[in-house]
Amino acid sequence: MARLIIMGGGVSGHTTATFAKKWLGDEHEVVVVTPNSQWNWIPSNIWVGVGQMEKKDVVFPLAPIYKKAGIDFRQALATEIHPNGKADDDTPYIVISSTEEGKEGQTEELSYDYLVNATGPKLNFDATPGLGNGSGGLSGNTVSVCTADHAVHASEELKEIFAKAKAGERQKILVGTGHGMCTCQGAAFEYIFNIEHEARKANVRDMLDIKWISNESFLGDFGMGGLHMKVGGYAVSSKLFAESLYAERDVQWIIGAHTSKVEEGKIEYELLDGTMHEETFDFAMLIPPFGGVGLKAYDKDGSDMTDTLFAPNGFMKVDAKYDAGAYENWKASDWPVTYQNPTFDNIFAAGIAFAPPHLISKPMTSPNGTPINPTPPRTGMPSGIIGKAVAHSVCDMIKKGKDVHLHEASMADMGAACVASAGKGLFDGSAAAMTVYPVVPDFEKYPGTGRDTNYTFGEIGLAGHWIKHILHHMFLYKAKLKPGWTLIPE
Amino acid sequence: MKQEEINFGKSEQFNLTMIPGSFARRMRKNIIWQFFRFMVINIKMLIVVSKSH
Numbered sequence: 001m002a003r004l005i006i007m008g009g010g011v012s013g014h015t016t017a018t019f020a021k022k023w024l025g026d027e028h029e030v031v032v033v034t035p036n037s038q039w040n041w042i043p044s045n046i047w048v049g050v051g052q053m054e055k056k057d058v059v060f061p062l063a064p065i066y067k068k069a070g071i072d073f074r075q076a077l078a079t080e081i082h083p084n085g086k087a088d089d090d091t092p093y094i095v096i097s098s099t100e101e102g103k104e105g106q107t108e109e110l111s112y113d114y115l116v117n118a119t120g121p122k123l124n125f126d127a128t129p130g131l132g133n134g135s136g137g138l139s140g141n142t143v144s145v146c147t148a149d150h151a152v153h154a155s156e157e158l159k160e161i162f163a164k165a166k167a168g169e170r171q172k173i174l175v176g177t178g179h180g181m182c183t184c185q186g187a188a189f190e191y192i193f194n195i196e197h198e199a200r201k202a203n204v205r206d207m208l209d210i211k212w213i214s215n216e217s218f219l220g221d222f223g224m225g226g227l228h229m230k231v232g233g234y235a236v237s238s239k240l241f242a243e244s245l246y247a248e249r250d251v252q253w254i255i256g257a258h259t260s261k262v263e264e265g266k267i268e269y270e271l272l273d274g275t276m277h278e279e280t281f282d283f284a285m286l287i288p289p290f291g292g293v294g295l296k297a298y299d300k301d302g303s304d305m306t307d308t309l310f311a312p313n314g315f316m317k318v319d320a321k322y323d324a325g326a327y328e329n330w331k332a333s334d335w336p337v338t339y340q341n342p343t344f345d346n347i348f349a350a351g352i353a354f355a356p357p358h359l360i361s362k363p364m365t366s367p368n369g370t371p372i373n374p375t376p377p378r379t380g381m382p383s384g385i386i387g388k389a390v391a392h393s394v395c396d397m398i399k400k401g402k403d404v405h406l407h408e409a410s411m412a413d414m415g416a417a418c419v420a421s422a423g424k425g426l427f428d429g430s431a432a433a434m435t436v437y438p439v440v441p442d443f444e445k446y447p448g449t450g451r452d453t454n455y456t457f458g459e460i461g462l463a464g465h466w467i468k469h470i471l472h473h474m475f476l477y478k479a480k481l482k483p484g485w486t487l488i489p490e
Numbered sequence: 491m492k493q494e495e496i497n498f499g500k501s502e503q504f505n506l507t508m509i510p511g512s513f514a515r516r517m518r519k520n521i522i523w524q525f526f527r528f529m530v531i532n533i534k535m536l537i538v539v540s541k542s543h
């Protein structure tokens with residue numbers, strides 16, 4: 001009997017665990033180590049953050065689902081990896097620290113035959129002074145929608161802003177990125193237009209100044225270097241598409257910005273031209289930069305070998321080309337295909353946890369030497385697809401031997417569908433629905449835009465909004481492993 | 491003044507882009523057209539999904 005341990009039960013890890021268990025059956029063991037007792041469909045946190053959904057609509061308890069599936073669930077944080085085992089035993093193992101009520105901090109060693117790191121991002125609020133509270137959490141200066149609890153808090157604060165606006169007090173809202181090296185602009189983009197939509201519904205739009213701030217060098221970069229899509233018979237840059245939407249909804253923008261300091265009601269930021277500025281606000285939602293979750297790795301003799309498994313940003317090294325050099329040399333083939341660790345063939349990383357080879361957007365630095373550019377996004381669809389491919393590979397290795405051909409899922413060969421929806425009503429909402437294929441542009445295959453413009457498109461309307469609703473219900477249904485769950489694509 | 495023209499005048503940023511007129515805005519909410527687009531977008535998304543697996 002082989003044991004597969006999956007660290008992290010989010011979008012990617014949950015996909016890996018559930019498919020692996022289905023394919024391996026009871027002959028082999030699948031263990032999930034994840035700190036939360038509830039699973040969260042993160043994209044719908046946006047609706048929680050504007051008070052259109054409650055926390056209970058976007059989470060469900062994991063234990064009964066894993067029990068039904070036959071997956072061993074450990075509510076804990078993985079803290080250490082010992083890929084070569086101990087001095088007197090070669091069996092690899094990890095150390096976990098319980099987060100279960102009443103057992104907090106209790107540690108345990110779990111041996112493994114295969115290990116998947118799907119721990120997602122560390123929300124690195126402390127990278128920007130005043131954005132974090134100095135001990136890893138969010139300071140009270142801004143809000144966040146990255147977790148369901150953050151989103152509940154954001155919604156309460158927003159309610160107060162709307163109340164003040166209703167009472168005739170003009171309010172300033174700032175939404176975007178809280179550092180020069182952030183990703184996940186799409187989430188902030190969706191949040192700002194949901195606020196704008198709700199403000200109209202509440203008849204307070206006239207009393208709000210809504211502003212966007214981001215590290216993108218142009219609006220519509222989205223961490224993917226922008227995209228070209230077919231709109232109204234034209235192939236247009238996402239810059240024009242995004243600018244048009246912001247202008248239509250009266251949302252001003254600041255771009256190429258590194259938020260360097262946050263205080264109560266005020267941020268300081270540096271622009272790509274090196275100049276320093278300030279912006280005041282009454283309500284701000286700023287996405288933090290992401291990093292690896294800080295897992296450590298140790299050799300048999302107890303020496304630290306974290307550098308062997310992880311890149312300096314804390315994400316796990318996989319089969320990517322990390323020495324591609326300057327922007328001019330970057331190729332689609334630099335991106336990982338199997339997500340296997342180059343040193344240990346029984347370790348994989350899936351979803352946000354893998355170290356990308358480089359940015360997708362063009363690297364930019366201010367004259368003061370501050371890097372101001374989005375880091376590559378790894379959204380839900382690629383995270384799910386990678387999770388499934390990794391599950392496939394591990395199952396094949398367990399059943400057929402280590403030399404099998406591994407399953408491939410390169411982001412340079414994979415699309416992503418993103419729907420940024422504003423509003424929640426079926427007939428009063430609207431959404432920007434976008435697909436991009438491939439996520440990482442391939443200029444050898446698609447000279448010019450780097451992408452297939454037949455399948456890279458975007459449009460605004462009710463249709464996208466309906467799709468967002470369907471996705472919300474479909475993915476929660478799938479994650480709960482209800483009948484036919486395997487038929488729903490990632 | 492038409493609604494789309496109001497925002498052009500609000501800032502230099504807005505002035506240099508395109509803003510949809512009333513027809514484009516109406517079509518975004520037109521149930522029949524949007525139902526048709528719903529089918530088209532779904533098919534395209536399914537093709538993207540199948541190309542990605």
Ligand SMILES: Cc1cc2nc3c(=O)[nH]c(=O)nc-3n(C[C@H](O)[C@H](O)[C@H](O)COP(=O)(O)OP(=O)(O)OC[C@H]3O[C@@H](n4cnc5c(N)ncnc54)[C@H](O)[C@@H]3O)c2cc1C
Pocket residue numbers: 007008009010011012013033034035036042043044045046076077078079118119120121145146147184186187293295350351352353378379380381383417418419
């Ligand atoms: C507000 C918001 C909106 C978004 N909207 C969209 C959208 O509309 N469409 C889209 O495609 N994507 C969206 N995304 C991105 C999407 O949520 C991510 O791509 C996806 O969650 C990544 O999956 P993952 O499994 O890599 O990470 P996660 O889903 O974050 O899962 C990581 C898991 O690992 C656990 N973990 C952390 N540390 C440890 C540890 N030490 N040991 C064990 N477990 C650990 C975490 O608790 C978590 O459960 C959004 C993101 C945000 C923040």
